[in-house]
Amino acid sequence: MIIRKSHAGSLTLIGQTDHSRFVGQLAAHWGNRDFAVPAPYDSVVRAATYHDYGWLQYETRPLTNPETGEPYPFLGVPMTDRQLAGYQWALDWMTDIDPYSGLVVSMHRTGLWKGRYGKIKHPAGRYNLTALSPEVQAFIARNERRQEELRASLDAKGVWTNYRLMQVWDLLGLYFCCQEPYEDFVEPVPVSDAGGDDDGVRMAMKPGGSRRVEFAPYPFDVHPLRVQLTLKRLPQARYQDVEAFRRAWFGAEVSVEEFELV
Numbered sequence: 661m662i663i664r665k666s667h668a669g670s671l672t673l674i675g676q677t678d679h680s681r682f683v684g685q686l687a688a689h690w691g692n693r694d695f696a697v698p699a700p701y702d703s704v705v706r707a708a709t710y711h712d713y714g715w716l717q718y719e720t721r722p723l724t725n726p727e728t729g730e731p732y733p734f735l736g737v738p739m740t741d742r743q744l745a746g747y748q749w750a751l752d753w754m755t756d757i758d759p760y761s762g763l764v765v766s767m768h769r770t771g772l773w774k775g776r777y778g779k780i781k782h783p784a785g786r787y788n789l790t791a792l793s794p795e796v797q798a799f800i801a802r803n804e805r806r807q808e809e810l811r812a813s814l815d816a817k818g819v820w821t822n823y824r825l826m827q828v829w830d831l832l833g834l835y836f837c838c839q840e841p842y843e844d845f846v847e848p849v850p851v852s853d854a855g856g857d858d859d860g861v862r863m864a865m866k867p868g869g870s871r872r873v874e875f876a877p878y879p880f881d882v883h884p885l886r887v888q889l890t891l892k893r894l895p896q897a898r899y900q901d902v903e904a905f906r907r908a909w910f911g912a913e914v915s916v917e918e919f920e921l922v
Contacts, residue, residue, distance in 0.1 A: 677713055699853070711826060717745075729899050739796060760816070868922060
């Protein structure tokens with residue numbers, strides 16, 4: 661889960677599946693005169709909406725760090741066999757529903773360990789995974805072989821453009837989830853599937869008031885675009901044991917934050 665800790669010690673908690681659905685909203689409204697609509701639309705938006713459902717099993721039994729008593733942030737969760745099995749379950753689940761969606765999600769998952777396959781210049785390295793245990797290397801190798809098979813068997817036109825879009829949307833989701841909005845940019849952002857693997861534009865984000873973020877250039881199909889993020893807040897960061905944290909996590913009130921994108 662994504663964890664934001666206040667100066668007072670309280671926590672804002674956003675499940676990876678909540679982040680995933682937020683990203684799906686961005687993907688669903690992507691495209692206008694300047695940016696091509698994702699294609700195939702259903703498959704790509706489905707992939708974006710469920711790209712982080714490999715965390716679903718973890719969210720049923722989230723852990724705390726035994727040394728601090730605090731819940732693990734998503735980049736710090738131990739990469740156990742159970743965690744990798746949860747990722748694999750989600751990839752198989754999505755591929756069974758829609759092989760093209762499954763291919764994009766699988767490429768996203770393995771790409772997080774491989775520098776997003778070099779497709780993002782900025783923010784390069786942010787939120788990527790770097791620990792490559794033998795188990796992780798085997799996971800990557802197994803799924804990259806499956807990706808090659810899917811690309812060969814499907815009409816996989818534009819899949820690398822859609823992979824790049826998935827990275828842009830994921831980074832935008834993390835931009836909203838991991839902290840309050842601030843000035844930043846993502847580069848390169850594809851504008852069509854006709855260019856090369858590195859073609860694209862720099863997209864800047866700038867806070868423009870309470871819960872409002874200005875995009876330049878603007879990539880969405882409605883103006884303004886209002887998107888919602890679900891989250892939970894806890895009054896304290898440390899817990900006596902993991903059971904105490906889970907009781908607080910499961911029982912916390914669900915809040916919704918709305919952002920206006922202009």
